[in-house]
Amino acid sequence: MDLLPVAPLDVLRRRRSAKWRFHPDDVLPLPVAEMDFDLAPPVQDALRAAVDRSDAGYPTPLPTLADALAGFAGERWGWEIDPSAVTAVTDVGVGVVELLRLLTRPGDPVVICPPVYAPFFGWVPEAGGRVFEVLLVDGRLDLPGLERAFAQHPAAFVLCNPHNPVGRVHTREELTELVRLATAYGVPVISDEIHAPLVLPGATFTPILTIPGAAAIAVSLVSSSKAWNLAGLKCATIVTAGPRLADVVGRLPQDTPWRVGHFGVLASVAAYTDGVPWLDQLLATLDDRRALLGRLLAERLSKVSWRPPEATFLAWLDCTAIGTGAAPRELFFTRGRVALEPGPRFGANGSGFVRLNFGTSAEILEAAVDRMAEAAAV
Ligand SMILES: Cc1ncc(COP(=O)(O)O)c(C=O)c1O
Structure with missing residues (x-):
């Protein structure tokens, strides 16, 4: 190639x-x-065509973005996404912060696993929470450490999968155990899966929502922005797989999908379908x-x-x-x-x-x- x-x-x-x-x-x-x-x-063509049409107004993420993501996720990872369970958001940061606002009361602990993508340290207090660190051990999730943290009933766990900056792809076994613990202690998992399309030869990505039982406790954030280099176009998606988390997403500010970049939607659809x-x-x-x-x-x-x-x-x-x-x-x-x-x-x-x-x-x-x-x- x-x-x-x-x-x-x-x-x-x-x-x-x-x-x-x-x-x-x-x-x-x-x-x-x-x-x-x-x-x-294909992304260049979609953006050029939009400029040629003077098509720079408000976005219409649905149904095209949801359908394109569902098609890509099904083909790539065997992850069956229901397009009606996809919500467009400005970017992954906005999605995580808005979800945390709904799940967190002022001062509640929110678990993250450093070393981790630096803005996680800011997103938690932005939503009113308090960072609760469970360090990676040898680049892997510390599952016993997470159990001890979950026993203190944090408001949520923000997972990074694949994990920036160490580049680790959490295994199906690790995620299965994580889902078991999150379910046992009732801790919602917000899984930042922005790097998922960037899993390199030798590793296999497991979407958290493909783990049995995860639908009731986890929500995923996916975007084309890292893999197709589109961060400035402002478009990401929240995906749920069950009524409990869908209900949380349903309480997001009403204008949330309007705050997405129109070019981001067009480029993401092109990326997921022809890219x-x-x-x-x-x-x-x-x-x-x-x-x-x-x-x-x-x-x-x-x-x-x-x-x-x-x-x-x-x-x-x-x-x-x-x-x-x-x-x-x-x-x-x-x-x-x-x-x-x-x-x-x-x-x-x-x-x-x-x-x-x-x-x-x-x-x-x-x-x-x-x-x-x-x-x-x-
Ligand atoms: C793990 C992770 N989450 C989120 C982001 C930022 O995503 P967005 O620009 O969609 O907020 C990045 C950017 O590098 C990242 O590495």
Whole structure:
């Protein structure tokens, strides 16, 4: 399969998105979770056609978005979604916060598993809750730790599957046990499945709602925005599979679907229906970059260790041999002019780690590791 090309750096630097605007031109930006590949051709066509029609008004997510997602999820994961149980939301962040507002009373604990996607730490208090941490153990869910936490009756658990930043795909067995515990203690599970289409060769994604019993206790958030690189278009979906969680979703603010981006809906429909061959090419390309990064680290930057991710285009690099806290990130930035996410943003147990975005060309990846190696050698 042909790998996806990436435009040269001077062309990428013309982009106006956050990844390319945060830093001066001498910095290689590998932090923000945006990829450098061109948009999938069907997505480009859908957006161009909308511009040609001057079609930039309010969105109509239903039924097209729900049908397209259901078709994709059925084909890809054998996950039978009822399109009438799909609700469009602005983005995954808005979806999680709005659900938490409905499930949480002021000050209620909400469980998350650091190191985890940094905004989880903000979404919980935004909804009035209090973060209750159950740390990952060796990159996996700490199921006994979760049971102890659930016994204290938190308002909800926000799961990240696949788990950013460690790139772990929770197994069917782990999720089965999680659902058993959540059911036993009556803790609703909000499963952020935004990275699901980005599961790489070697791993298998299990949608939480395919676990027996999950329908009564869990809700899933899915979006095309990570895998097809559409974050700026503002469109995600909440999926339920049973009346209890559907009732919660039914209490979302009435205007919720109106707050979705029209271009996001059009692009997502194109992605889910005609963008799957491109997605497969993307996964082959990311698999190639993952292997390249492994070789580069072993050859040139052996102070840094990692466990290759099972999903995502994000690498969680253990730089504790270089420093603690955000020191490695600062060193790579100031001496190497490579921008990475500092590990402590993902939780205190991210001390000494950095997160690197390998959704880019082999050339940029190689240049970044060279610069990091030089910075670390000083
Ligand atoms: C786990 C996770 N959830 C949510 C988001 C953000 O999604 P959205 O832009 O739809 O809020 C990201 C972005 O990288 C993410 O990694």
